[in-house]
Amino acid sequence: MPAPLELDPTASPLAFFGAELRKCRKKARLSQEQLAEIVRFSPSLVGLVERAQRTPSKDLVQRCDEALGAEGELLRLWPLLSREASPRWFREWLDIEQEAHTLRTWQPLLVPGLLQTEEYARAMLRGEPGVTDEQVEKAVQARLERQVILSRPDPPMLWVVLDEGVLQRPIGGRETIRQQLEHLVEMAKMPRIAVQVVPLALGITTGILGGFVIAQIAGSPDIVYYESTGRGQITDRSEDVIALHTRYDAIRAEAHPQHVSVELLREAIKAWT
Structure with a gap:
């Protein structure tokens, strides 16, 4: 020592x-x-x-x-x-997230990290094989710290599109998912946050293959983050950015408007109560 x-x-x-x-x-x-x-x-x-x-x-x-x-x-x-508790490959995205004036995300499986409750995040992170309790708690605190950008005087515009299956997946159990959905309803009331839901009845959707985030920063090209084999990829290559913008627009066109999406959230809350 x-x-x-x-x-x-x-x-x-x-x-x-x-x-x-x-x-x-x-x-x-x-x-x-x-x-x-x-x-x-x-x-x-x-x-x-x-x-x-x-x-x-x-x-x-x-x-x-x-x-x-x-x-x-x-x-x-x-x-x-x-920040140090986050994986090294994710730290670049933390800087981008801090600078972005607009974030657009599509999530087919999970509530995005910026809108996760503490218990939902904890339950999700515990699902990683071989993770220790200490690692989970460090990661949870790091995730909650990221959410501070939403309470800044100048928060980014956050456009969230979720698959309806996210509302039906009981991550952490009935109480945890119920509280998570209630949190989504509250966050959707904020003027710079929009939450929309793609109906499950559609079956196959444009974004079924994976979630992603598009970040817009003043004076810079758009940057995208997407999951690949359990590890995030970050790029500003124009062909990748254009492809994900096109995919995002197609997904959002299939989603319910916000007022209908919020009603779906409320119905899901009743189902989990």
């Missing part, structure tokens, strides 16, 4: 946070054991976080910030940590 002074704060966001936590703790003249007692976490966990060997929860970061009188300095580093 390396000595505390050997930690390189430039090595990673986690190392930077560990160094900042140690600096704030020493400034407050507290030992790891004393800080652990105040925040009600184990001294070993505090030590692991300071050595950049464990990613803290947002709750731990907030408690440390308050206990050390950091006035929000530690808490402001949380987005860096939650």
Whole structure:
């Protein structure tokens, strides 16, 4: 185990946070054991976080910030940590998502991450083979952190088209899917979010082969994200972007208008109640 002074704060966001936590703790003249007692976490966990060997929860970061009188300095580093919890191949998309003024998405199987409830996200992530509880919780917190863009003063316009089968798939059980659908109804009331549903009665649809997102950024070509063999692909190749724009328009043409889609959501909520 390396000595505390050997930690390189430039090595990673986690190392930077560990160094900042140690600096704030020493400034407050507290030992790891004393800080652990105040925040009600184990001294070993505090030590692991300071050595950049464990990613803290947002709750731990907030408690440390308050206990050390950091006035929000530690808490402001949380987005860096939650970003690190995302797969490396997905981090480029996080930057794109932050900059986009419009996001258009089609999802044939799942509620998109930006509109997922905590329990729905947790249930979905637990479905990955071999994943640990710690990995699940880190991924859940990272997903919730992404949703902050929807409550900004200048949120992106979010156009969501779902297959009706998403409403009928009980991910997490009846209570979890019911709460998720209620959340969709509430989010659809926001002026910059639209939710539409493609009827299941159509059978085959243009987008049955997979979900995707189209991001529009001012002054830049459109960028698309689509799933491929369990790993996301990001591209701004004009032929790919044009193809997905065409597919999205075709899918949306098959979808119910928003007011009808919201009624379908409400009917599904009753069915799961």
